[in-house]
Amino acid sequence: MxxxxxxxxxxxxxxWTSRTKKQKAVMGAVLLCCIVIISAAVFFMTKTPMAPLYKxxxxxxxxxxxxxxxxxxxxxxxTEGGTAILVPSEQVDTLKVELAAEGIPxxxxxxxxxxxxxxxxxxxxxxxxxxxxxxxxxxLVDLIKGIEGVKDAKVMINLPEEQVFLNxxxxxxxxxxxxxxxxxxxxxxxxxxxxxxxxxxxVPNLPTENIVxxxxxxxxxxxxxQNNSMxxxxxxxxxxxxxxxxxxxxxxxxxxxxxxxxxxVVVSVSTDIDFTQANHEKNMVTPVDEENMEGIAVSAxxxxxxxxxxxxxxxxxxxxxxxxxxxxxxxxGTGSNGDYERMEETINNEVNRIRSEIVESPYKIRDLGIQVxxxxxxxxDESSLPQDRIDDIQKVLSTIVRTSIDKESSPELTDxxxxxxVVVSVQEFNGKMEFEDDTKxxxxxxxxxxxxxxxxxxxxxxxxLLKSRRKKEEELYIEEERIPAEIPExxxxxxxxxxxxxxxxxxMAKEKxxxxxxxxxxxxxxx
Numbered sequence: 001m002x003x004x005x006x007x008x009x010x011x012x013x014x015x016w017t018s019r020t021k022k023q024k025a026v027m028g029a030v031l032l033c034c035i036v037i038i039s040a041a042v043f044f045m046t047k048t049p050m051a052p053l054y055k056x057x058x059x060x061x062x063x064x065x066x067x068x069x070x071x072x073x074x075x076x077x078x079t080e081g082g083t084a085i086l087v088p089s090e091q092v093d094t095l096k097v098e099l100a101a102e103g104i105p106x107x108x109x110x111x112x113x114x115x116x117x118x119x120x121x122x123x124x125x126x127x128x129x130x131x132x133x134x135x136x137x138x139x140l141v142d143l144i145k146g147i148e149g150v151k152d153a154k155v156m157i158n159l160p161e162e163q164v165f166l167n168x169x170x171x172x173x174x175x176x177x178x179x180x181x182x183x184x185x186x187x188x189x190x191x192x193x194x195x196x197x198x199x200x201x202x203v204p205n206l207p208t209e210n211i212v213x214x215x216x217x218x219x220x221x222x223x224x225x226q227n228n229s230m231x232x233x234x235x236x237x238x239x240x241x242x243x244x245x246x247x248x249x250x251x252x253x254x255x256x257x258x259x260x261x262x263x264x265v266v267v268s269v270s271t272d273i274d275f276t277q278a279n280h281e282k283n284m285v286t287p288v289d290e291e292n293m294e295g296i297a298v299s300a301x302x303x304x305x306x307x308x309x310x311x312x313x314x315x316x317x318x319x320x321x322x323x324x325x326x327x328x329x330x331x332x333g334t335g336s337n338g339d340y341e342r343m344e345e346t347i348n349n350e351v352n353r354i355r356s357e358i359v360e361s362p363y364k365i366r367d368l369g370i371q372v373x374x375x376x377x378x379x380x381d382e383s384s385l386p387q388d389r390i391d392d393i394q395k396v397l398s399t400i401v402r403t404s405i406d407k408e409s410s411p412e413l414t415d416x417x418x419x420x421x422v423v424v425s426v427q428e429f430n431g432k433m434e435f436e437d438d439t440k441x442x443x444x445x446x447x448x449x450x451x452x453x454x455x456x457x458x459x460x461x462x463x464x465l466l467k468s469r470r471k472k473e474e475e476l477y478i479e480e481e482r483i484p485a486e487i488p489e490x491x492x493x494x495x496x497x498x499x500x501x502x503x504x505x506x507x508m509a510k511e512k513x514x515x516x517x518x519x520x521x522x523x524x525x526x527x
Contacts, residue, residue: 022468023468026461026464026465026468029457029460029461029464030461030465032457033454033457033458033461036454036457037454040450040454048075048088049088049089050077050086050087050088050089051086051087051088051089051092052079052084052085052086052092053065053076053085053086053087053092053095053096054084054085055080055083055084056083056084057082057083057084057085058083059082062078062082062083062084062085064104065085065099065104066078066085068099068102068104069085069087069095074087074088074091074095075087075088129159133157133159136157136202136203137155137156137157139202140155140157140199140202140203141153141154141155143198143202144177144179144195144198147191147195149181149182149185149187150179150180150181150182151180151181151182152179152180153177153178153179153180154177154178155175155176155177156175156176156177157173157174157175157203157206158173158174158175159173159203160172160173160205171205172205172206172207172210173203173204173205173206173210174206174210174211174212175199175203175206175210175211175212176212177199177211177212177213177214178214178215178216179213179214179215179216179221180215180216181215181216181217183257183262184254186250187221192213192221192222192223193223195213195221196208196211196213196223199211199213208223211223216262216263217253217257217262217263218266219246219249219250219253220246222242222243222246237273237275237363240273240275240362240363241271241273244271244273244363244365245269245270245271246269248269248271248368248370248400248404249267249268249269251400252267252269252370252372252397252400253265253267255396256372256374256393256396260374260389263375264374264375264377264429265372265373265374265375266372266373266429267370267371267372267373268370268371268372269368269369269370269371270368270369270371271365271367271368271369272365272366272367272368273363273364273365273366274363274364274365274366274406274409275362275363276364281355281356281357282354282355282356282357283353283354283355284352284353284354284355284356285351285352285353285354286351286352286354287351287352288350288351288352294349295349295350295351296349296350297347297348297349297350299347299348300345300346300347300348301344301345301346301347302343302344302345302346303342303343303344303345304341304342304343304344305341305342305343306339306341306342308339364406364408364409365404365405365406365409366405366406366409366410367405367409367410367421368401368404368405368421369401369421369422369423370397370400370401370421370422370423371423371425372393372397372422372423372424372425373425373426373427373429374390374393374424374425374426375426375427375428375429376426376428379428379429380428382426382427382428385426390424390426393424394419394422394424397422397424398415398418398419398422401418401421401422402418
């Protein structure tokens with residue numbers, strides 16, 4: 001056994017020493033690649049795929065779930081700073097059902113189910129009011145989160161205290177809501193109206209005017225006024241003013257948010273609106289043919305009278321008159337001869353009659369101011385936002401101001417006037433409302449890196465193997481082309497008795513050294 005092992009070892013050493021450096025490098029790379037591939041295959045085959053069981057958990061909820069899973073002997077991992085927990089993917093659905101049956105996770109928020117589970121416990125009126133308010137806020141958050149485009153919501157309700165006396169005026173409740181909406185999501189007026197009525201009908205004594213709704217980008221969702229007629233009412237004018245400012249604010253917010261980041265920009269807009277409305281009526285008559293100042297002839301009448309010859313002069317008494325009255329009688333003439341001609345032409349022309357009623361716009365923007373606060377990429381370093389970017393923002397805002405202001409109100413606006421209406425401030429934001437972003441679980445980057453390295457190694461090995469094979473084929477081809485040298489054959493010699501005995505002794509010495517030694521001793525003793 002030892003001799004065979006030594007033989008194999010010697011053969012391996014001989015084979016290794018007979019290889020060139022390039023062949024040794026190729027063989028070492030192949031061996032290393034095989035080890036890496038086998039190790040990676042074993043790692044991925046034995047690794048259990050993990051999937052998120054819950055996200056957006058509080059530390060207490062994560063600890064409760066982790067303790068329950070450890071008690072069950074189920075492997076788990078805590079990620080995203082302690083707000084998410086991962087379990088084997090094939091057990092996600094089963095664990096959700098089993099944990100839900102045990103009331104896990106318990107978020108700590110009180111909903112209406114709390115009262116049915118703890119109806120037997122006694123509590124004071126103040127404790128009941130606090131729990132009732134918390135349950136109302138929790139249920140309202142769940143309702144709002146069901147709206148498409150809303151990821152999360154925070155609700156604060158202020159309920160008035162009950163009046164002691166009946167003749168006291170009843171006070172109304174109020175509500176403040178902050179929505180975490182998807183970037184680029186815009187609510188139309190029907191959705192805003194439904195949201196206001198949802199909140200108003202969920203809380204007693206809560207009118208819509210006591211509700212304030214905004215999103216994480218500081219955009220307010222105001223309820224549109226029901227009466228849109230411009231009758232000079234102050235409340236309606238203020239609604240129109242707010243609507244104009246909100247539209248310009250959203251336009252600037254979306255544009256700059258896309259450029260810098262929605263959480264890096266705050267926009268404020270102030271306007272001066274002229275609600276003076278004027279009506280004008282114009283009645284104009286113009287000729288059809290403006291060059292000749294003529295109209296279209298609709299009808300024409302032409303009369304021509306001619307007379308020629310002799311005739312007696314007029315005379316006599318008018319009929320029905322007294323003949324004695326000489327004052328009214330015609331005097332007899334001496335007679336006359338001559339010609340008479342009379343021509344009369346009447347033409348009715350049609351002209352253009354224009355009647356226009358002009359109703360001017362119900363409002364005009366007399367002045368507009370835009371204030372923008374921008375947080376630099378590095379909040380601690382204001383110079384991290386280049387000056388060229390600030391100049392671009394000012395140019396964009398100047399264009400919006402120039403095109404929005406009414407030209408009749410301000411016909412001559414210089415560049416200096418426009419710059420005075422735009423303010424861009426660069427500073428760090430404090431007090432920003434933070435929401436937890438949902439991060440998608442994907443394949444880690446290191447998996448792609450290892451795959452790329454293995455692919456490169458495999459390609460290199462294939463290249464070297466093909467190259468070494470080609471080199472061997474060339475060497476074999478060269479050896480085949482060589483002409484073998486003629487070697488004369490050795491004539492066998494005739495074996496004698498002495499040569500035969502010598503071969504037998506050599507074979508005995510190799511195969512049976514002990515017997516060969518005894519034979520030598522006997523020969524020596526005989527001599």
